[in-house]
Amino acid sequence: MPSSQLTSASGSGGNKRRTRTSRAIFLGPGLLYISLFMAIPLGFILSYAFLEKAPYGGVRLSFSLDSFTRALEPVYVSVLGNTLLIASITTVLALIIGYPVAYAIAKLPPKWRTVAVILVVLPFWSNFLIRTYAWILLLNSEGILNRGLLSIGVIDQPLALLYTREAVILGLLYAYLPLMILPLYASMERLDWSLLEAARNLGAGRARAFIDVTLPLTLPAAMIGAIFVFVPSVGNFIVPELLGGGKTVMVGNLVRDQFLKARDWPFGSVLALMMVGFLVLLFAVQGYVSRRINVGDSRA
Amino acid sequence: MRSIGWLRVPLFLTYAFLYIPIAVVVVMSFNASKLPFNWTGFSLKWYEKLFQDDVIREGFINTMIVAVGATVFATILGTLLAIGLARYTRSAVLQAYALTPAIVPDLALAIGLLVMFSFVGMTVGLHSVLLAHVVFGLAFVAAVVTARIGQVDPSLEEASQDLGATAWSTFFRITVPTLLPAIVAGALLVFTLSLDEFVIAFFTDGPSTPTLPIVIYSMVRFGVTPEINALAAILLLVSFTVVIAAQRMTRTTDVT
Numbered sequence: 001m002p003s004s005q006l007t008s009a010s011g012s013g014g015n016k017r018r019t020r021t022s023r024a025i026f027l028g029p030g031l032l033y034i035s036l037f038m039a040i041p042l043g044f045i046l047s048y049a050f051l052e053k054a055p056y057g058g059v060r061l062s063f064s065l066d067s068f069t070r071a072l073e074p075v076y077v078s079v080l081g082n083t084l085l086i087a088s089i090t091t092v093l094a095l096i097i098g099y100p101v102a103y104a105i106a107k108l109p110p111k112w113r114t115v116a117v118i119l120v121v122l123p124f125w126s127n128f129l130i131r132t133y134a135w136i137l138l139l140n141s142e143g144i145l146n147r148g149l150l151s152i153g154v155i156d157q158p159l160a161l162l163y164t165r166e167a168v169i170l171g172l173l174y175a176y177l178p179l180m181i182l183p184l185y186a187s188m189e190r191l192d193w194s195l196l197e198a199a200r201n202l203g204a205g206r207a208r209a210f211i212d213v214t215l216p217l218t219l220p221a222a223m224i225g226a227i228f229v230f231v232p233s234v235g236n237f238i239v240p241e242l243l244g245g246g247k248t249v250m251v252g253n254l255v256r257d258q259f260l261k262a263r264d265w266p267f268g269s270v271l272a273l274m275m276v277g278f279l280v281l282l283f284a285v286q287g288y289v290s291r292r293i294n295v296g297d298s299r300a
Numbered sequence: 301m302r303s304i305g306w307l308r309v310p311l312f313l314t315y316a317f318l319y320i321p322i323a324v325v326v327v328m329s330f331n332a333s334k335l336p337f338n339w340t341g342f343s344l345k346w347y348e349k350l351f352q353d354d355v356i357r358e359g360f361i362n363t364m365i366v367a368v369g370a371t372v373f374a375t376i377l378g379t380l381l382a383i384g385l386a387r388y389t390r391s392a393v394l395q396a397y398a399l400t401p402a403i404v405p406d407l408a409l410a411i412g413l414l415v416m417f418s419f420v421g422m423t424v425g426l427h428s429v430l431l432a433h434v435v436f437g438l439a440f441v442a443a444v445v446t447a448r449i450g451q452v453d454p455s456l457e458e459a460s461q462d463l464g465a466t467a468w469s470t471f472f473r474i475t476v477p478t479l480l481p482a483i484v485a486g487a488l489l490v491f492t493l494s495l496d497e498f499v500i501a502f503f504t505d506g507p508s509t510p511t512l513p514i515v516i517y518s519m520v521r522f523g524v525t526p527e528i529n530a531l532a533a534i535l536l537l538v539s540f541t542v543v544i545a546a547q548r549m550t551r552t553t554d555v556t
Contacts, residue, residue, distance in 0.1 A: 022388060037435040123318050276404065
């Protein structure tokens with residue numbers, strides 16, 4: 001697809017030079033900007049992780065692995081474990097809810113699909129703080145949910161819904177569910193449904209056809225969705241603070257505190273590096289799985 | 301194939317889950333009562349109070365400066381990058397690199413920028429938030445425009461050049477007009493993203509120029525007030541309008 005200009009431009013020397021200039025003009029500024037304001041900042045985190053902390057923030061320029069060993073202290077291991085547990089539960093719930101929803105949208109008549117997808121994505125583009133704040137209104141002991149339950153007599157004492165771990169999971173699920181549904185829907189829309197029919201014609205039952213055909217073909221997208229839910233859940237510090245009431249401490253809260261309160265930048269860098277590490281690692285796994293499925297495809 | 305009508309149950313439950321909390325905030329913004337959870341009647345007084353609040357007005361102005369600036373720069377850089385990726389390289393690594401700012405964890409990007417700015421001794425303020433917002437903004441613009449370039453026939457550009465047009469005039473008379481809907485859609489998305497962005501602004505902003513999300517954060521931490529509901533309702537309306545407009549722009553790109 002992008003080749004036609006390249007081939008047509010390779011005619012004469014003058015054209016070649018012009019192509020090279022155009023390439024620099026088009027690609028140069030954007031790639032330079034990303035390097036300056038993303039790659040280099042991430043490089044700073046990487047190098048700060050191996051430095052010694054200075055007393056009032058910042059670093060001393062001497063090599064040290066202290067911040068890594070500090071991350072292994074029981075206090076921090078338990079925060080990390082707690083974070084991974086919360087992010088995992090959120091991701092599994094998002095998958096359980098998101099999969100049938102994406103499937104339902106893909107099975108809608110074409111003219112309704114676009115509207116159905118926009119309705120899923122729309123909340124995601126609105127202010128994150130406000131969407132989290134909305135749950136305070138709902139879950140508060142004086143809130144809508146408790147009032148409703150009290151008035152119909154299901155409970156006679158307000159439930160402690162807010163400032164619990166469940167509230168944190170709910171808040172994260174609410175925030176990131178669209179990111180699970182979107183890639184799943186995209187893959188189901190492109191799915192070759194005739195494969196499913198073929199399986200059915202060859203005598204596979206409904207469940208068997210789903211497990212053998214639909215599930216493997218949508219697995220790479222499900223993994224992308226899982227990454228899009230899991231990684232930001234790990235790094236979120238707003239939901240634990242507003243809906244967890246500070247009782248649920250997650251890695252994101254630790255990172256923020258290292259930079260704004262404790263002023264231990266190297267330790268904060270180690271924790272932030274971990275988030276980027278998760279992202280890279282999970283994408284590597286996803287890439288491996290989707291390549292294997294594609295290979296299986298072409299063999300069949 | 302048999303109807304899968306029952307599958308629409310989880311779909312509608314999910315819509316309820318996604319929209320009821322938002323609807324509650326909007327409804328409560330019209331509540332006359334000062335107590336956040338008691339409905340006592342319809343009133344617009346919280347909107348009135350909102351427009352008289354100096355802190356919120358300043359936050360709004362700061363946010364607009366950042367959002368407009370970030371949108372302009374991200375749109376120019378992202379569009380050039382998308383054209384470059386489609387026409388002047390086949391490298392999958394460069395394609396992936398150009399999209400990375402959109403998926404890198406915001407907290408990691410935020411503290412990376414904070415560390416870098418402090419290392420080079422740069423004073424922080426609205427300009428540093430703007431610089432930061434451009435980086436993920438340009439990735440979003442590049443993604444939207446790239447999707448559009450895939451549908452455009454490059455022979456139009458070739459024909460223009462064969463007929464003697466300069467690269468410059470081909471770019472402005474052929475390339476930009478055919479990509480315009482996608483460019484506008486990308487710009488609109490960057491604008492809402494920047495308008496609502498909190499984490500990166502929180503770490504890269506100076507103390508004297510809080511953006512609106514930072515103002516909201518400090519309000520929300522102290523609890524529920526009817527004023528926040530009114531502000532929330534307005535911001536929701538703005539985001540929804542802009543995103544739907546962006547969606548309509550990309551839909552009109554389905555021309556042959």
